[in-house]
Amino acid sequence: MFDLSGATSVSETMRRHAREIGDRPALAIVGTPVDRATAQWLTYAQLDQAARVFAQELRRACPIGSRVLLLHPTSAEFVAGFLGCLYAGMVAVPSSMPGRYRQDQRRVLAIAEDAEVGCALITPDEWDEVTTWVEQEGFTMPVLALRVDLTRHADDLDVFPADLQTLAVLQYTSGSTNDPKGNMVTHGNLLANAASMATAFPARDGRMYGGWLPNYHDMGLMGIILTPLLAGYGTALMRSCSSASGSQCMVAFGLCICWMAILAGILLHTPAAVPGVLIGAVMPLSFGSNVFASADSMPGWVQAWVNINPVTLMTEVNRALLLGEGDVTGPLLGGLAWMAGFVAVFFPLSMRAYRRRLGR
Structure with missing residues (x-):
């Protein structure tokens, strides 16, 4: 881990990494975990090069100090665009895509209006x-569609001389319960957060951070992207489609288990009692699984339960799908059997309890 205590800005730190550890892998964008050859890799020097090109294009479109709306899927373009904003002396405003649903479009509109964005940065794939x-909402801001192109250089770019107090990003809440609320995050805030997280969660030599949280999410941006980049570890980001199959299995499992929660909600007299009962029911499933520790490290009598635990089985399915290693069929069939059992038991009990309650 690099010592971030004396760093003056995020941009200065990334420029230093480009000079001192330029050949070290900084970023991997993973499309299909089964085929590692499909990953897109950038070293610290290449990421710095791409960020400088993005910064140069941003300066041509917007004045220094502008707020830039970042509308990207998980991609190298998002990371280069975010750093490009800081190199250019602008403020990054990460957001989800407008999408086709009105509630998603309202969220992005609220962010764009509240932040008073001067331009939007996207990839060519999101142009249409x-x-x-933008046309539907009546915006007149320029939209820049840039792709990481390592044949381009911007060596003559003067990186903005930011300090610890310079505003770096406007990080917005989800807006699920109200309008999105923006938080003003400085270079100093980002560096302090990265130093704290890297100290608490150090990576072993040669290992990177990794995850698939959305890049506009605070944990995705500051935990999975910026912390390992600033600490010198590098990060591997998985596109959402890579984890879709595993996520779908977990959602299906959760929907089957929820009938147990429905039954508890019907039978118990107070809402406060429901979480207590559910925690008691879920604890043996969660902590009696191999999520936190390998079954081989447990006593033999515990292993018998752990190996057939539905949480263990669904965890094995997810690990196999994400890593491209291990057996999927066996754990999946076992998990499906548990799901069918949960529905077969708790669905009729819930419907019976519901009808009785209506008859009171």
């Missing part, structure tokens, strides 16, 4: 979707 949304 974003420009259609």
Whole structure:
């Protein structure tokens, strides 16, 4: 881990990494975990090069100090665009895509209006979707569609001399319960957070951070992307489609288990009692699984339960799908049997309890 205590800005730190550890892998964008050859890799020097090119294009479109709306899927373009904003002396405003649902479009509109964005940065793949949304909402801001191109250079760019107090990013809440609320995050805030997280969660030599949280999410941006980049570890980001199959299995499992929660909600007299009962029911499933420790490290009598535990089985399915290693069929069939059992038991009991309650 690099010592971040004396760092003056995020941009200065990334420029230093480009000079001192330029050949070290900084970023991997993973499409299909089964085939590692499909991953897109950038070293610290290449990421710095891409960020400088993005910064140069941003300066041509917007004045220094502008707020830049970042509308990207998980991609190298998002990371280069975010750093490009800081190199250019602008403020990054990460957001989800407008999408086709009105509630998603309202969220992005609220962020764009509240942040008073001066331009939007996207990849060419999102051009049609974003420009259609911009025209519908009556925005006149320029939209820049940039892709990471390592044949381009911007060596003559003067990186903005930011300090610890310079505003770096406007990080917005989800807006699920109200309008999104923006938080003003400085270079100093980002560096302090990265130093704290890297100290608490150090990576072993040669290992990177990794995850698939959305890049506009605070944990995705500051925990999975910026912390390992600033600490010198590098990060591997998985596109959402890579984890879709595993996520679908977990959602299906959760929907089957929820009938147990429905039954508890019907039978118990107070809402406060429901979580207590559910925690008591879920604890043996969660802590009696191999999620936190390998079954081989447990006593033999515990292993018998752990190996057939539905949480263990669904965890094995997810690990196999994400890593491209291990057996999927056996754990999946076992998990499906448990799901069918949960529904077969708790669905009729819930419906019976519901009808009795209506008859009171």
